[in-house]
Amino acid sequence: MLVEQLSPDQPACDFCIVGSGPVGMALALELDELGQEILLLESGGSDLDSKIADASRAQIVDQRRHADMSLTVCRALGGTSWTWGGRCVAYNDADFAARNFVPDAAWPITHDTIRPWYATASKYLLCGNDHFNIPYTRALTGGLTMDSVERWATTPRLIEIHRDALIRSQRIKISLRSTVVGLYVNEDGSWVESLEVATPAGPRTVKARNFILALGGVETSRFLLSIQQKNPRLFGGIDGPLGRYYMGHLSGKIATLQLRNPESVSDLDFHLDDGAWYRRRLMLTDETQLNNKLLNAVFWADNPAFYDPSHRSPVLSATFLAIAFPPTGRRLLSEAIRLAHTGPRPYKIAAHLRNAILGAPGGAVDLYRVLRDRFLAKPRKPGFIVPNKGGSYALHYHAEQAPNPLSRITLTAEKDAFGMPRASIDMRYSCQDVDSVLESHRLLDQALRANQIGQLVYWNSPEETRAWVEENAGDGFHQIGGVRMGTDPSTSVVDPDLNVHGLSNLSIASSAVFPSGSQANSTLLAVALAMRLAHRLANSTSRP
Template sequence: MLGPSGRPGVFMTRDGDARPSPDSVDCCVVGAGPVGLAFALEAAEAGQSVLVLEAGSEASGRKVAPGRPDSADIILNPDRHAPTAQVVRQGLGGTSALWGGRCVAFEPIDFVQREYVPHSGWPITINDVRPWEAAAADYLDCGEAQFHSDVDQPSGSRDFSMAHLERWSRQPKLQGRLGSRVMNHPRITVLFQAVVVDIDFGTGGEVRHLVIQGGGRTQTIRATNYVLAMGGLETTRLLLKVQRSHPTWFGGVGGPLGRYYMGHAKGRVADVVFSAPGRAEQFDFYRDADGTYVRRRITLSETAQQREKMLNTSFHIDNPPFYQVEHRNATLSLVYLGLAIAPIGRLLLAEGIRLRHIGTGPRRIGAHIVNFLRSPLTAASDVIDVIRHRYLSVVRKPGFVLRNEARRYALRYHAEQIPNPDSRLSLDRGSRLSIDYRYTEQDIESVLRCHQLLDDWLRSAGIGYLDYFAASEDEVRDAIWEQANDGFHSIGTTRMSAEPSDGVVDADLQVHGSSNLYVASSSVFRTAGEANPTFLATCLAVRLAHHLARKNAPSRVGTAPNASEC
């Protein structure tokens, strides 16, 4: 691999040492976020030599690589999609620096063809994923891969379950634990300031080399196999650039590449009022046997989804919004005041999460100070306890829910979107993404109907009831539309498919038409489910590592644990 002068290119490692890039490796993975790091470590443990290319200019990811488009991307409807600067992070650990650490498993229904969900149906099933969940849980540091509890279900309707669990990474910023494991592995080399600017294909579709820039140099990288794990936006950006030179690739111009862009519908349109004071404890964070924080979700059953033709949806309880002074809670107002001071708030939370908690204004600082003065000692004690468990503990507590005598709690929903080909990413004349992210009436109506079913279920089971903020059904629907915003979960733009006309990668994440190019990202998902995408994307990356190890050296690696079909 020669630089522009004909001499070997040299890039900087994390420790600042100059290191020549290797001549050839088994696997080259582009991206050092959670998915890329998990793939690299699993592939290396399976006997492969691995080169990790990271565009960030240092291990912390605080510096941006030269040529990065950043905020120049065009968001056609800013009310629907977060700024890209809030959802993309370069450097070792990638977007885990912005991530809350929530790990949720997909369910069997998420993979099947549903006649009421257009463009659904994966070429794999849940059985192709389950064998790799334990490894993914280890890499994401969320304890055991146990996502169902033995909680007793209330008698009566089975439309909802209280048994599904979300698990939380002990320390969600993965640079320290997972990043260190990758950096110190003898079969892995990590190169920073390595921005992939082109992919060179042979006549048969195989990748001959990657062209990278960084540190003032241009050079080529050769490997047996190449894995793009740059996150949904950046992976799609690169493939769209390549498609300009190869207009028939990836399903052709106007084909599936960049389309079916999904995230989730999420927000709050009602409070839940419990019938008994202790009921909220069932839905609060608790630590399981291995010390990991978990929380129960109220989820819509598969039977109810199919009967009502509804999208997968989950609920969890929360505090009232910090910015609403009407809660009159001294602790919540003190937290709000801290987050509203931008330098302090950004130390405590990722910017997107901080902005959601402080709202859009007016700030009403004086009213929050009055709330705080109602019970300053209690508020100070609560905040100290939160800081101790959330920021100073080895196992990070994801959040806190304050008990109240009214037994009233915010109810937050997290709902699936349908795959919509008109929701898409495209390129302008340069390398800027044009983001046309859309919700549909079906997305919104499903959320509305799910609340109605949940209220019926809560009442019939004697658990409680919903208290809506709006007086009419139309106003609730309007509120769901108003809160429809994502961009943090980049799903669907390089979707998996059995046929090249319907997607970008096959069931093994191999790009259709290429013998050695793969994508490991939530962008390969065909449907979004109700779950956050990081855990499944990591499972698929681990599965891919074993697939490539068998492909490259069948004698080195065994079969999938507890699964003959993987």
């Protein structure tokens, strides 16, 4: 239920969750199912508000490497589900294997520890069942697999579906416009006594048996760093692990996937399963990755860039024209995805109009099918591929960034409207990241040829290709690391159960705890870990 405002003598609760994004709302709903009393604190209101969003504005050291925080953080009930694309991807066993070529990527838990929680996470993320490996129709050799699938939320804006359950619950109390600005520990520093919360009615104190921060990657690091400024011995000490190993992914296109059989593109298109869409991806097997000392990577077939009219596709040009007009485009796509598809200015409007007109009427029929499936169907198709007789498609890669202690989040002297120091984000990519992307492409090309599926055709020379991957390495949406998981308090912030080292009743539910980034978008695993955390804490009888 929504509470008007926190009272000055706010009673203690079982659980206080800070942040109502995909992880925070799933946590609250699952703890509710387990019979717990929850106070859910959200800095924003019921809807997006640019004034409140300004509190997340950060200094980005290299603008090429990290998206603006206005695109990656949402302070409102539902958090980043307001702009989430809906992609749900599981990690691979190789991510949890001993990889001496990525020494800082070791997980203190196994994939089998997490795997049972994918089903519950999938329920809250609305992506159907937890089948993230569906055997391909034929056996493949040469280190290639097409068994791995990504699943898609039927309604990516999760708050639209979960809002009623959150508000109807008698055990979940939601306090909006409640920004946590302080954390206080007991005398011996073994547990959290209370949080200080800024509200429109003034400061409030919140006490709970358990506190869980579900603030997202950057904001979790930022908040804990601000607390560490006042209490330097916390979280591994000044210049310890907190804020370090901040990661994302490398993503882009450098080659064409030329299929031997043009009709086989249907294998790489979207299909329905258990009421939700899924798509197969091209991957190198775990064994191939480990034997070749490669970081994880995944590939999928994609359309040419919408914004380049040289594709001569009436469907792609008509789509471009629709999304290039901001009022229309923002209704169809999140702003970050819209900007990626519209590309750099100046827009070549005349050329796109020519494609759309010359492609009629056949193009109109194809466009209708795309619009119907993408924007009118239930569930809405998350994307589309425009088939072509030549079997040529852009190949999209999405690759792991190796953990790097110098890639980090720190604090600036500037403060936001709540008096909290703003974050400085110094995201750094390495030669290993780029080398792995290029070698993964080379081995994928070999495997495609060996299986008579097709081949890769690079768009540029090897030197130009490498330069492109280096220049375009950047993220900011997946926000991995900074509060990493481990067994040693000198190199990690939380233990394998997501408890902050040394503070028995403070836990972190966020992709910030991941020691490595895999090839996968972070939302599914973050929610799965949160489900494991919810059950462990609900079953615990210990009190501070």
